[in-house]
Amino acid sequence: MSQPPISFARGAPAPELVPAAELAECAYAVAQRDGARVFAYGPGGGYGPLREWIAGQHDVGPERVVLTVGGLQGFVFYAAEQLARTPGRVLVEAPTYDRPLKILGRDGAEVVALEMDEEGLDPDALDAELRSRSERPSFLYTIPTFQNPTGSTLSADRRRRLAELVRSRRLPVLEDDPYGLVRFEGDPLPSVFELEGGVDVMYSSSFSKTIAPGLRVGYAIVPAALASELEDLVASTYITPALLSQATVYEFLRRGLFEANLERVRGLLRARRDAMLEALDRELDGRARWNRPEGGYFLWLELPDGTDAAELLARATEGGVTFVPGVDFGGQPNSMRLAFSFVSPAEIDEGVRRLARLLAATPAAV
Amino acid sequence: MSQPPISFARGAPAPELVPAAELAECAYAVAQRDGARVFAYGPGGGYGPLREWIAGQHDVGPERVVLTVGGLQGFVFYAAEQLARTPGRVLVEAPTYDRPLKILGRDGAEVVALEMDEEGLDPDALDAELRSRSERPSFLYTIPTFQNPTGSTLSADRRRRLAELVRSRRLPVLEDDPYGLVRFEGDPLPSVFELEGGVDVMYSSSFSKTIAPGLRVGYAIVPAALASELEDLVASTYITPALLSQATVYEFLRRGLFEANLERVRGLLRARRDAMLEALDRELDGRARWNRPEGGYFLWLELPDGTDAAELLARATEGGVTFVPGVDFGGQPNSMRLAFSFVSPAEIDEGVRRLARLLAATPAAV
Numbered sequence: 001m002s003q004p005p006i007s008f009a010r011g012a013p014a015p016e017l018v019p020a021a022e023l024a025e026c027a028y029a030v031a032q033r034d035g036a037r038v039f040a041y042g043p044g045g046g047y048g049p050l051r052e053w054i055a056g057q058h059d060v061g062p063e064r065v066v067l068t069v070g071g072l073q074g075f076v077f078y079a080a081e082q083l084a085r086t087p088g089r090v091l092v093e094a095p096t097y098d099r100p101l102k103i104l105g106r107d108g109a110e111v112v113a114l115e116m117d118e119e120g121l122d123p124d125a126l127d128a129e130l131r132s133r134s135e136r137p138s139f140l141y142t143i144p145t146f147q148n149p150t151g152s153t154l155s156a157d158r159r160r161r162l163a164e165l166v167r168s169r170r171l172p173v174l175e176d177d178p179y180g181l182v183r184f185e186g187d188p189l190p191s192v193f194e195l196e197g198g199v200d201v202m203y204s205s206s207f208s209k210t211i212a213p214g215l216r217v218g219y220a221i222v223p224a225a226l227a228s229e230l231e232d233l234v235a236s237t238y239i240t241p242a243l244l245s246q247a248t249v250y251e252f253l254r255r256g257l258f259e260a261n262l263e264r265v266r267g268l269l270r271a272r273r274d275a276m277l278e279a280l281d282r283e284l285d286g287r288a289r290w291n292r293p294e295g296g297y298f299l300w301l302e303l304p305d306g307t308d309a310a311e312l313l314a315r316a317t318e319g320g321v322t323f324v325p326g327v328d329f330g331g332q333p334n335s336m337r338l339a340f341s342f343v344s345p346a347e348i349d350e351g352v353r354r355l356a357r358l359l360a361a362t363p364a365a366v
Numbered sequence: 367m368s369q370p371p372i373s374f375a376r377g378a379p380a381p382e383l384v385p386a387a388e389l390a391e392c393a394y395a396v397a398q399r400d401g402a403r404v405f406a407y408g409p410g411g412g413y414g415p416l417r418e419w420i421a422g423q424h425d426v427g428p429e430r431v432v433l434t435v436g437g438l439q440g441f442v443f444y445a446a447e448q449l450a451r452t453p454g455r456v457l458v459e460a461p462t463y464d465r466p467l468k469i470l471g472r473d474g475a476e477v478v479a480l481e482m483d484e485e486g487l488d489p490d491a492l493d494a495e496l497r498s499r500s501e502r503p504s505f506l507y508t509i510p511t512f513q514n515p516t517g518s519t520l521s522a523d524r525r526r527r528l529a530e531l532v533r534s535r536r537l538p539v540l541e542d543d544p545y546g547l548v549r550f551e552g553d554p555l556p557s558v559f560e561l562e563g564g565v566d567v568m569y570s571s572s573f574s575k576t577i578a579p580g581l582r583v584g585y586a587i588v589p590a591a592l593a594s595e596l597e598d599l600v601a602s603t604y605i606t607p608a609l610l611s612q613a614t615v616y617e618f619l620r621r622g623l624f625e626a627n628l629e630r631v632r633g634l635l636r637a638r639r640d641a642m643l644e645a646l647d648r649e650l651d652g653r654a655r656w657n658r659p660e661g662g663y664f665l666w667l668e669l670p671d672g673t674d675a676a677e678l679l680a681r682a683t684e685g686g687v688t689f690v691p692g693v694d695f696g697g698q699p700n701s702m703r704l705a706f707s708f709v710s711p712a713e714i715d716e717g718v719r720r721l722a723r724l725l726a727a728t729p730a731a732v
Contacts, residue, residue, distance in 0.1 A: 012407050020401030027610060028394035035386030039578035041378050069435055069604040076603050102602045212405035216608040236468045237442050238435040242582040242608035244393060 006351035009322040010342040011148065011297050017268055017341075018212045019252075019261050026251035031244060038243045044235035046219075047246035053253055054219055060198065064227050066234060069241050071178050071206035071218035075100050075141070077233055078174050078202055081226065082139045083107055086172065091129065091140040093121055095331035097148045097176070098324075100141055109138065113330050118291065120144060120154035123161040130169060139172040144192060146179035146296025149329045149337035153294065156189050163195035172223075173201040181262060182209050183295035184270035199223060207249050209297070210262055215245040269297070275345035276338065279352035287359060290338075297341035300326075302334055303359070309336040312358060321354040371682075372717035374689040376708040377514065377663050383634055383707075384578045385618075385627050392617035397610060404609045410601035412585075413612035419619055420585055426564065430593050432600060435607050437544050437572035437584035441466050441507070443599055444540050444568055447592065448505045449473055452538065457495065457506040459487055461697030463514045463542070464690075466507060475504065479696050484657065486510060486520030489527040496535060505538040510558060512545035512662025515695045515703035519660065522555050529561035539567040544584075547628060548575050549661035550636035565589060573615050575663070576628055581611040635663070641711035642704065645718035653725060656704075663707035666692070668700055669725070675702040678724060687720040 031038055038047070045051055046067025055062040068074040079090070079100075090104055094113035104111050114125055121142055130137070142162075144154035154162070166173055175192045193203035198221060206218035222230050234241075252258060276299065280290055290301040303309060309325040310333065316322060326335030340348055397404055404413070411417055412433025421428040434440040445456070445466075456470055460479035470477050480491055487508055496503070508528075510520035520528070532539055541558045559569035564587060572584035588596050600607075618624060642665065646656055656667040669675060675691040676699065682688060692701030706714055 015402050015406065018402070018405045020397070020405050023405055024394060024397035024401055027397050028390060031386070031390035031393050035390055036381050036384070037580075039384045039386050039389055039580040040381065041579045069608060070606070072602075073604040099602050099605075106599075106602070213407045214403075214405040214606065214609045216604060216606060233472075236438075236465050236472070238439040238582060239465070240436070240580065240582060242435060242611045243580045244611045244614065245608045248610065 003320060005317055005320045005322045006347045006354065007322050007342055008338040008340070008351055009324050011339045012213060012342050013209065013265075014268070014342050014344065017265050019257070020212070022257055022261075023212060023215075023248055023252065026255065026257075027244065027248040030247040030251040034247060038247045042240045042243055044231045044240060046241050047243045047250060050217075050246050050250040050253075053250060054221075058203070058221050060221055064222050064224060066220045066222055066227070066230055067241055067246050068218040068220060068234075069238070070208060070213070070216040071176065071204050072099055074204040074218050074220040075174065075176065076103055077230055077237075078139075078204075078220065079103060079107055079109070081230055081233055082172055083109055086136060086138045088135055088138040090138050091126070092330075093142060093147065095149055095326055095329035095335070096141065097143060098329050101330060112137070116150070116152060118152065119158055120147070120152050121158065121162065123158055123165055126162070127165055130171070137171070139174060141174050141176065142192070143176045145177055145189065146182065146293055146298070148179070148296075149298055149324065149326070149331070150300035151291055151293035151296050151298040152300065153189070159189060159192055159195055163192050166192070166196050166200055170200055175201050175203050177203060177205045178209050179296040180205065182266060182269060182297070184266055184273060186294040193221065202226070210258070210265065211249060211252060215249060216242070217246050217249045266295075269295075269341060271345050272340040272343075272348055273299070275348040276340045276352060279349045283352050283356035284359070287356075297339050299338050299340065301336050301338055302332070303336070305334055307334045307362060309334060312336075312362060315361075316355065316358050319354050319358045321351045321358070323355075369686060371686045371688045372713045372720065373708055374687060374704040374706070374717055377705045378579060378708050379575065379631075380634070380638075380708050380710065383631050385623070386578070388623055388627075389578060389581075389614055389618065392621065392623075393610065393614040396613040396617040400613060404613045408606045408609055410597045410606060412607050413609045413616060416583075416612050416616040416619075419616060420587075424569070424587050426587055430588050430590060432586045432588055432593070432596055433607055433612050434584040434586060434600075435604070436574060436579070436582040437542065437570050438465055440570040440584050440586040441540065441542065442469055443596055443603075444505075444570075444586065445469060445473055445475070447596055447599055448538055449475055452502060452504045454501055454504040456504050457492070458696075459508060459513065461515055461692055461695035461701070462507065463509060464695050467696060478503070482516070482518060484518065485524055486513070486518050487524065487528065489524055489531055492528070493531055496531075496537070503537070505540060507540050507542065508558070509542045511543055511555065512548065512659055512664070514545070514662075515664055515690065515692070515697070516666040517657055517659035517662050517664040518666065519555070525555060525558055525561055529558050532558070532562050532566055536566055541567050541569050543569060543571045544575050545662040546571070548632060548635060548663070550632055550639065552660040559587065568592070576624070576631065577615060577618060581615060582608070583612050583615045632661075635661075635707060637711050638706040638709075638714055639665070641714040642706040642718060645715045649718050649722035650725070653722075663705050665704050665706065667702050667704055668698070669702070671700055673700045673728060675700060678728060681727075682721065682724050685720050685724045687717045687724070689721075
């Protein structure tokens with residue numbers, strides 16, 4: 001094929017999702033108005049007015065808000081701090097976001113992966129794991145809403161049970177929630193952070209999915225007992241994060257552009273999710289299984305047992321479509337992550353057609 | 367005293383050194399023109415056009431330029447990578463910049479501090495250290511030009527000898543050079559990186575002192591053998607750095623504003639350095655020793671033996687002036703770092719007067 005492959009691999013927003021012209025105006029306004037602050041060193045926790053705005057949203061003091069260079073940087077800081085405080089195993093979902101797995105590998109942590117089902121992480125399985133060993137784990141990493149990579153969401157009942165368990169066990173948790181606001185339908189669920197009270201749960205999110213990823217504005221609501229040490233760690237890593245993009249995000253919020261943009265983003269992503277589900281229903285009914293996420297960037301597809309998604313990918317690239325095999329996230333060999341965020345509805349339709357064609361050409365599983 | 371103390375502690379530029387209005391124009395122009403790229407995920411090494419510009423300055427391929435969130439972040443990445451490759455002791459100058467010392471402590475590294483004299487690091491002392499142990503060190507960290515904290519500069523002859531030694535020993539080196547361009551007088555010296563050829567020397571610098579620190583645009587010229595691994599490490603830390611401020615720096619360069627701004631910055635800092643030297647000559651002649659740096663932000667002052675700078679600081683703060691005691695950088699108890707970068711020439715004059723007054727009230731050393 002001569003055309004570039006259609007990417008179900010890229011977990012990034014399509015260019016039209018990003019409000020570039022409005023951001024340019026915001027950057028200009030805030031740099032003119034607040035240049036002395038924006039272009040100087042500042043606190044390790046980032047641009048003050050944005051910290052205050054986020055603190056208000058989450059009903060905490062601004063000293064508990066740490067703005068990071070994207071959300072992943074928050075994971076890096078938290079993992080370093082938490083592994084130093086409480087060395088031990090790190091509990092993650094199976095499958096989970098691949099970059100944290102790589103970081104934990106670099107940190108030399110023992111990783112214990114907990115199987116999920118359709119409702120997400122199973123609190124009973126977590127409880128059993130905690131009872132199985134006398135040493136406390138260092139922390140639990142969870143993405144309860146529109147998870148990367150599966151798109152699955154922890155049910156309301158399980159959130160309450162998880163919060164209970166965390167509270168009774170004093171289990172440190174990093175709740176990563178970059179996709180929560182990108183909900184197309186259904187009612188929002190309370191975060192584990194809210195249910196637990198934020199004593200042992202650190203909540204992290206970012207503006208990558210709601211405004212623009214290149215701004216690299218992530219944030220964490222840090223447990224009070226961790227806040228000053230985490231800001232110290234930040235200061236002796238990069239002193240101050242890049243303030244201009246944090247100030248630009250603040251200006252975007254201050255002008256009241258956030259809600260309308262979020263509605264626009266939700267609509268554009270919903271159309272993509274719908275296009276993918278329609279094409280899958282049409283092309284792969286009975287030949288694979290997948291979920292129907294109510295938001296986010298991803299869905300999770302399982303091929304018949306014995307079909308190797310990584311092997312399929314090698315041919316798929318030639319066949320004009322790409323995706324990420326589930327094994328990259330610690331998932332089963334027959335699974336794959338399909339991102340509907342980056343390509344257009346028409347490309348999604350065509351991409352699923354290509355995927356179906358490739359699957360049809362795949363020898364039946366032994 | 368009711369007025370705030372005059373700060374010889376802050377190693378930051380005075381607000382008037384920062385070209386905030388021009389930066390606002392540059393941010394706007396580049397965000398409008400290049401928004402799709404600036405607000406999207408990009409390479410771990412940063413904004414392409416700026417990488418290419420820096421690569422041209424240093425005569426390397428752009429894949430060897432890694433833009434970081436300020437210069438210190440480059441140290442963090444290099445130390446992590448180098449300590450993983452070649453575990454062992456890290457050689458530093460005594461005294462040296464305090465933040466890297468803190469980072470090395472966090473990394474669990476053994477730190478060996480090499481005494482400096484007026485000409486900087488002594489290559490013979492380095493050679494003797496290398497011969498004294500059979501294990502290779504992990505790396506050497508050096509700030510050869512207008513060093514933080516001492517303001518001292520490695521002589522041309524010693525640079526050549528250091529480069530020779532590095533070449534013959536294949537000693538990994540991080541040459542940190544944030545102040546090199548901020549030279550008020552005298553001829554620029556070649557970097558160790560240039561003299562050695564950039565095989566085992568990583569060169570790092572930033573635009574914090576030449577444009578604005580809050581932009582957080584640092585960069586490293588990475589040895590070819592390290593480039594792809596370092597960019598991998600970056601990508602699994604924050605995926606992409608904040609691109610808007612990197613693009614703003616690029617636009618500032620593209621418009622030809624850099625040289626004129628640098629001249630302006632040099633002039634403002636030269637006036638501050640001169641004010642400090644004049645005041646010291648007038649107020650402290652015979653009662654302390656200090657150097658006369660040809661550039662940078664700092665000078666180094668030594669009190670009579672037995673005088674404790676940390677103890678003086680406690681009283682100095684009340685007395686309306688602050689500085690950083692030398693011990694914070696691994697220096698002697700009677701030494702201190704005086705930054706002339708942040709306050710005005712008039713404040714510098716008054717601050718030195720206050721320092722002299724305090725010193726006069728100090729009991730003679732035992």
